[in-house]
Structures are given as structure tokens and as C-alpha cells.
Amino acid sequence: MSALQAVTASGSAAGHSIEFRNVSIRFNSFDAVSGVSLRIQPGEFVCLIGPSGCGKSTLLSAAAGFLGRRGDAPGAVEGEVLVNGERVRGPDISRGVVFQSSEALFPWRTVRENVAFGPRIRGIRGGELRDLIDYYIALVGLDHAADRFPSQLSGGMRQRVQLARVLANQPRVILMDEPLGALDAQTRSVMQREIERLWQETRCTMVFVTHDLDEAIKLGDRVVTMTAGPAAGIKSVYDINLERPRDETTSAAIELHRTLRDDVAEEVLKTLRSQRR
């Protein structure tokens, strides 16, 4: 199968479902997350928001397979995390991860070489590899910077590299942990549109952690809010039935923003109160 055929093939394949069944996660004696149950449909875009430190990254790590014995972090996961109906037992190329920090890139590799990381491990070589990499670099709009090193790129461009690197493995699920958190407002807004477009083109399942309410409303099919930790859980789940591409200045969006804001503020206040004690 040629690279471009592979691309097309993955384009027509749907994303995988993700299911958390009564999931609790503890670090030594600390209960980070408790009793989370959530089913994410194949190809769905779910945004996760909540007070900082509540366990959003932890939940994402559980889905990525970073926790427990096969992962590199000490967290013990109880309950079941299922992707495409199968239990997560460690990281896998079908589940791509985009991190907030560009420290996740390999600074000694050019953009092209960063993107080639996954495909090379999969054994793709030569012209096929070149086509595949060119395709994904163009997809994120970095053709002009393909031979630069990450240190020579802006923050927004670095996040594009992270996206291309993950997409080049043609994952069924992309887990994003505040991927735009370090960017300025302008770049952020452009990147939100890009992510929406990439999602529509690849039809991956997306789990997107953010602390920006407008971002969540703009991108999510559903927005999930979490309660403050310790033993954080899911507080509410909102269906966002707005036309895409969305406009955050419509009255419906503003109404949603208000609801979400009150929801999260309540939990943030809880955190503050417990800290004061």
C-alpha cells in the first residue's frame, strides 16, 4: 500500500471509541481521580475542563497508557479504560498525544525528522516515507519550514509539528493536553480552526483538555467539566449543538459560556476554600 493510499485509507476509517468505566487513579496514597465513567463515541470531539490540578492530565494519561506498570508514571488505575473496546495496557500508535509543552519535540531533529519518527519505526522507508511526511507537513501548513529545527520555530509552529508528528502515525484517537495553552490569543484562534479542520479530515476521536471556556465551546461536540480534586470526578456533561464553524459571539455561545463559567467557578472556589483550611 502506498503512503497516499494509506492516508486515504485512514481518512475513511472512523476514530475509536473511548470508555472510562468507574475509573479511579491514585498516586501512592493520594486519590487523584475517583469513579469516573464516560463514554466517548468514535469520531467525537470531547473537551475536558476543570480547575487546575483536578486530574485532567491524569485522566488523559490513563487513556494514553502512561500510567501503571507498562507506562512510565506510578499512577495506579482502577476500573477500566477501554479504547475501541479493548483495555488500555500501555502507549500505542493508534492513540496520539499532543502536549502543551514543546519539550515533547525532539530538538535535535528537523521538522521533517520529527514527523518521520513514527513512520520510520513502522518500517516505512524511501519514497513512500517522503510522500507521507510531505503530506502531513503540508497538512499542518509547515511546507516552508520542513528543514528547520524546533528552536527555529514559533510556539504555534511547534504545536503544528507535534500535530503532524502524531498524524503521520494515522492514529484513531488524539489526546491533547492543553495544546494551545502556551500560545498568544491570535495564534490560538488560528490553531483552533486548524485543529477543527484536521479533525474533520481525519475523523479521529479527539479528547481535548483546555482551561479556556470559549475554546471548549468552539471545538467540542461535548464539553465535560470536572470537580475539584482530590478524588476528582465528572461534574457535568454539556452537549454543544451549535453549527460549525462556530462563532463565540452568538447569543447561544455566550449563554453556554455563562453556564460553564459558573460550573467551573464553583469548583475553583471549593479548591480555594480547602486550601485556606
Added chain:
Amino acid sequence: MTMEVNRTYPANGAKAWYQRWWAVQPVRSTVIFALSLAIGLVVWQLISIKYGVYFFPSPSETWIAFKELAEDGSLATSTIDSARRILVGWGLGLVVGIPIGLVMGRFGFVRQLLDPYIEFFRFVPPISFVTLAIIWFGVGEASKVVLIFYTSVFIVTISTIAGVLAVDPLKVRAAASLGAGPLRTMFLVIIPASIPEIVTGARLAMGNSFLTIVSAEIVAAQHGLGALIWKSRNYGRTEWVFVGIITLGILGFLFDRIIRVAVRRGLARYVNHG
């Protein structure tokens, strides 16, 4: 206003020739280097006049001794012998220290197992092993190379561990979810990311090797800069000692330069980012 600007930044043509030359970076650094050398020589000459040439040989005495040792070939032989011992011992230190450091850095269990020994031996100077080295490895090359190896291997190991521990866990996670197993993670992530610290360790080890070579050649070396320095003492030839010391310094400077240039040429992408 315009007048002032003109006065502060005169056109290039208005500058005197020496001002223009002085603006050229390589010219400036060469001139400063020459000046530094000249001041050093003058101070050296003055000390030697004050305390006498036997006690403190003058630059010209040392120059004569240098020509003497260079002409009978003993300086070249000594330099080559010492350089070879240093390179072999240091090279072995890298070949052994880097893999040990990588494994120790990656596996906490191995780190805890070996740590007491690393922490112990790194405070025991190589000179305290000179006698044992000769008893165990004989009076030949082996004992000298072993001492250089000893002085290199710990610093290389410790630097490599530091490099591995400093690798951002995000890189390891990213690699894992892109399909890298433990072996690929080691070769494609941990090693490349640790290269700056490994290079630092290698340079420090090179410095240590030069500090150690003189004690390594204290006994039973026919040739070598250390041997030259020790033997000159027996003949009361302080100017030979000076020649040995200066050659050692220049050789060390040269080796460090070679490492730096090699790193810049061959490992640039691993070292210059951030």
C-alpha cells in the same frame, strides 16, 4: 540634532586605519592574545631575574632547553607517548563510562546498586593507586593507561547519568506513543538528548587525564612528559621541567580544542538547541 548624530557615528571613511582594523573581531582577538602572551613573558622574565635562573629558568633558558630536547628527539617521543596513554585511557573511560551511565540513569535499581561505589571512588585520587597499579599491571603501558582510565571513567559516568536524568519525561512519553519500545527510546531519545552532558563529561575527563598523566609516569616510564618532568628533577634541570610543563599545557589546550571542533562539526544538532 543632525550634527550630534554625525559626531556620535562618524562615517566609515572618517575613521583612522587602526580603528577600522580594531573593529574586525579576529584581528582584535589576535592582538589581545599576543598582548597577553607578551605580558606573561615579561612577568616570567622579571621573576627569573629576581630569583635566579636555576631557581626559576628564564624564557630564553627554557627556549634553549626546548631546542635541546626537540633536537635529540626526546621531546617528540615524550609528547607522543603521553598523548597515546591519555587518548587510550580516556577513550576506554568513554567506552565504559557512557554505557554504564546510560543504564544507571535509566534504571533506578542499577543506580542504587552502583551509586555507593561511584560516590566512594570519585573522591579517591588516582595518585593513591599508582603503587597498586604498578603491582597489578606491571611497569609497562598497562598501569599508566589504567590510571588514566580510572580518572576518566567516573566523571564520564556521572555526567552521563545527569544527562539521562535531565531528559524531559514528555519526550519519553511522546516516543512511547509514537511506537518506540525501550531500545528505540534509548537510542532515539535518551542518548541524543544526553549528548550535551556526555560531551561535558568527556571534556572534564580529558582535563583529569592531563592531571593524572604526570603521576602515572612517576615510576618506571622511559618516556612521557610526566617522566621527563620527574627525571629532570634528578639532574637538577629545572628548565627541562618548564619545557615539560609548557608542552603538557599546550597539548591539553590542543586536545580540548580538537574535542570542541569535533563536537561542533559532528554533533552540532545535539548540542546547540534551546
